[in-house]
Amino acid sequence: MEQIDPTHVSEHGLLVLDITGRDEATVYAAADDLGRRWATSGTPSIRRVPGEPGVTAPLYADLRRSGDDPGCSIAQLRLGAPCGGWVRA
Numbered sequence: 362m363e364q365i366d367p368t369h370v371s372e373h374g375l376l377v378l379d380i381t382g383r384d385e386a387t388v389y390a391a392a393d394d395l396g397r398r399w400a401t402s403g404t405p406s407i408r409r410v411p412g413e414p415g416v417t418a419p420l421y422a423d424l425r426r427s428g429d430d431p432g433c434s435i436a437q438l439r440l441g442a443p444c445g446g447w448v449r450a
Contacts, residue, residue, distance in 0.1 A: 373425075374423055374424040375421075375422070375423055377419065378395070379417060379418075379420075380419075380420055381415050381416070381417045382416060383414075384416060385416055388405065388407060389405075392420050395422060396428050397428045397429075398428050399426065400423040400426035401421060401428070
């Protein structure tokens with residue numbers, strides 16, 4: 362997992378998740394399910410690490426907001442743009 366920027370976890374309810382699964386479809390399904398539950402950074406970028414099984418992807422989540430909250434775009438979440446009174450990552 363890459364280094365976590367302090368703004369990614371600067372407030373209660375913010376998470377940085379590293380999802381690992383057997384294949385891309387599994388990781389995308391997990392990210393999609395989490396995105397229906399909470400506000401997330403959306404479809405993650407998949408990484409393969411040579412010599413390690415499966416694939417991995419980072420996902421940023423805000424447990425304070427539901428997945429259908431239109432308050433912020435995926436781009437705002439990923440770039441850390443101001444959104445709803447605080448900075449997202």
